[in-house]
Amino acid sequence: MDYEFNWLVLWEYRDLLLEGLVLTIKLSAISIVLSTIVGTIFGIMRLSKSLIIRLIASSYVEFFLNTPLIIQLFFWYFALPMALPGWLQSWLWAHNYEFIASVIGLTIYTSTFIAEAVRAGIQSIDKGQREAALASGLTGFQTLWYVILPQAIRIVIPPVVNQFLNLTKNSSLAMTIAVPELTYQAQAIESLTFRGFEAFTAATLIYICLTLTISLVMGKVERWAAKGQRPMAA
Amino acid sequence: MPNQETSNKICPYCLEPITREDEITYCSKCGVPHHTECWRQKSAGLTVVEKPKIPETPTPKKPSGEPIISFQGVNKWFGKLHVLKDINEEIYPGEVVVIIGPSGSGKSTMLRCINRLETIQKGKLFVDGYEISNPKLNITPVRAEIGMVFQHFNLYPHMTVLENITLAPRKVRKMSEAEAEEIALELLEKVGIPEKAHAYPSQLSGGQQQRVAIARGLAMRPKIMLFDEPTSALDPEMIKEVLDVMKALAREGMTMVVVTHEMGFAREVADRVLFMDGGVIVERGTPEHFFVNPVEERTKLFLRQIL
Numbered sequence: 406m407d408y409e410f411n412w413l414v415l416w417e418y419r420d421l422l423l424e425g426l427v428l429t430i431k432l433s434a435i436s437i438v439l440s441t442i443v444g445t446i447f448g449i450m451r452l453s454k455s456l457i458i459r460l461i462a463s464s465y466v467e468f469f470l471n472t473p474l475i476i477q478l479f480f481w482y483f484a485l486p487m488a489l490p491g492w493l494q495s496w497l498w499a500h501n502y503e504f505i506a507s508v509i510g511l512t513i514y515t516s517t518f519i520a521e522a523v524r525a526g527i528q529s530i531d532k533g534q535r536e537a538a539l540a541s542g543l544t545g546f547q548t549l550w551y552v553i554l555p556q557a558i559r560i561v562i563p564p565v566v567n568q569f570l571n572l573t574k575n576s577s578l579a580m581t582i583a584v585p586e587l588t589y590q591a592q593a594i595e596s597l598t599f600r601g602f603e604a605f606t607a608a609t610l611i612y613i614c615l616t617l618t619i620s621l622v623m624g625k626v627e628r629w630a631a632k633g634q635r636p637m638a639a
Numbered sequence: 640m641p642n643q644e645t646s647n648k649i650c651p652y653c654l655e656p657i658t659r660e661d662e663i664t665y666c667s668k669c670g671v672p673h674h675t676e677c678w679r680q681k682s683a684g685l686t687v688v689e690k691p692k693i694p695e696t697p698t699p700k701k702p703s704g705e706p707i708i709s710f711q712g713v714n715k716w717f718g719k720l721h722v723l724k725d726i727n728e729e730i731y732p733g734e735v736v737v738i739i740g741p742s743g744s745g746k747s748t749m750l751r752c753i754n755r756l757e758t759i760q761k762g763k764l765f766v767d768g769y770e771i772s773n774p775k776l777n778i779t780p781v782r783a784e785i786g787m788v789f790q791h792f793n794l795y796p797h798m799t800v801l802e803n804i805t806l807a808p809r810k811v812r813k814m815s816e817a818e819a820e821e822i823a824l825e826l827l828e829k830v831g832i833p834e835k836a837h838a839y840p841s842q843l844s845g846g847q848q849q850r851v852a853i854a855r856g857l858a859m860r861p862k863i864m865l866f867d868e869p870t871s872a873l874d875p876e877m878i879k880e881v882l883d884v885m886k887a888l889a890r891e892g893m894t895m896v897v898v899t900h901e902m903g904f905a906r907e908v909a910d911r912v913l914f915m916d917g918g919v920i921v922e923r924g925t926p927e928h929f930f931v932n933p934v935e936e937r938t939k940l941f942l943r944q945i946l
């Protein structure tokens with residue numbers, strides 16, 4: 406082993422790393438927001454009274470949950486445009502389609518896990534809560550909004566935060582469709598300088614900082630959501 | 640004192656009113672007064688004045704006007720299980736009706752049909768002029784007129800007592816927060832825990848939680864109050880405080896349908912008692928009729944088991 410570390414290359418290529426980090430944050434943040442919305446909707450749909458809505462939701466979840474993420478990214482990036490009219494294709498290519506496709510892929514993939522967490526969370530709420538709210542004259546939506554979701558959220562937050570962390574790590578797969586996010590840039594530094602060890606160590610540390618930040622922030626959200634409620638009964 | 644109290648009571652044997660002049664005795668088991676002479680004849684094996692053989696006995700409070708709840712041949716199945724079999728029953732405004740019966744007999748189900756927490760498959764059910772049994776009917780506005788109290792309170796754990804009580808008035812009745820809170824505080828006063836307005840349910844005893852739940856039901860100014868075993872989950876020392884609130888409510892003329900195992904409450908407060916078994920109303924009548932000389936074998940058996 407006579408590899409000589411040269412950590413200075415990181416400073417030299419700091420702009421690439423920073424651009425990569427910014428893009429990773431953008432990609433993750435947008436996908437986190439969208440997958441939470443989509444996942445919550447599908448999670449609620451799985452508990453609908455209507456068989457059709459339940460079927461649609463469970464097909465969606467089962468299908469995208471059981472397909473590898475990288476295949477989904479390739480599908481949105483390579484296959485979908487071929488089904489679109491020419492003008493739309495060129496518009497997409499002119500507007501960072503690789504970024505859009507990776508947001509779609511990450512959002513859909515992660516939303517399936519979030520849907521499962523939301524469904525389990527709602528189902529864990531005592532059905533007497535729903536009955537009391539409905540009996541008092543609230544509509545189904547008001548019952549969900551004022552009574553069920555506020556209670557479900559604290560049960561749902563821990564598994565959903567795990568999905569946020571997974572999503573952030575999974576965003577590195579976007580490099581396979583040429584999104585110049587953090588992993589992509591680390592790879593670029595490696596190929597420019599042959600300093601793979603330094604580049605990927607830096608990327609690793611940055612990912613750890615990112616996920617720790619998310620955990621910290623969501624820990625605060627979790628405590629906020631639990632205010633006033635008794636510790637969960639086993 | 641007993642004379643005064645018995646002046647509007649009915650002798651369970653001859654079904655005639657007991658007057659001050661009559662010689663009366665009290666049932667050794669349940670304390671209900673009756674004519675001494677009637678009791679002697681009964682124990683001697685003689686038939687007293689033609690006692691109606693049908694379970695129905697006239698209600699003391701002669702119902703006036705339209706029934707507010709009307710079951711007409713109501714049938715309900717859970718899958719293959721036939722839980723309500725041809726229920727026919729009318730409940731009038733201001734009546735307190737107590738439903739008793741063994742576990743699994745369909746008491747809760749019958750109660751829950753009234754605000755369509757359970758749907759029925761056959762027959763008609765009218766509540767407050769609405770045909771509940773019509774699946775096209777939007778039940779939400781009807782539910783706003785019916786308060787419900789559950790065995791396990793079902794208070795919202797993430798809201799304070801005040802928020803629990805004001806939620807429906809604000810969201811359904813579109814009351815202002817100030818107005819809803821005024822009503823809530825008034826009701827908390829009435830159920831005896833005004834100091835708990837800002838507590839969370841988890842900080843209250845079971846009896847206090849159930850009183851909050853009653854206040855929550857009353858906050859909508861309902862026409863009917865439904866109670867499903869409101870004291871069954873309570874420690875014995877808390878049962879009284881909840882029953883007292885319910886008695887006060889009955890005295891004010893609230894229409895109440897109460898599923899309970901509290902026979903003392905039934906005897907004292909009910910205008911009518913329904914005994915259910917196997918999805919059928921086996922016997923109905925005044926508390927006096929019920930606890931002194933029930934007609935049906937099944938009723939006698941049940942009462943023997945629980946009294």
Ligand SMILES: Nc1ncnc2c1ncn2[C@@H]1O[C@H](COP(=O)(O)OP(=O)(O)OP(=O)(O)O)[C@@H](O)[C@H]1O
Binds near residue numbers: 720742
């Ligand atoms: N949601 C349901 N699905 C299937 N069966 C049910 C359901 N709810 C009640 N049942 C059944 O219907 C029957 C009547 O139940 P119900 O709860 O009305 O009885 P109950 O008289 O209130 O008894 P308890 O005194 O135990 O509360 C029982 O056999 C019960 O097991």
Ligand SMILES: [Mg+2]
Binds near residue numbers: 746747748867868
């Ligand atoms: Mg019951």
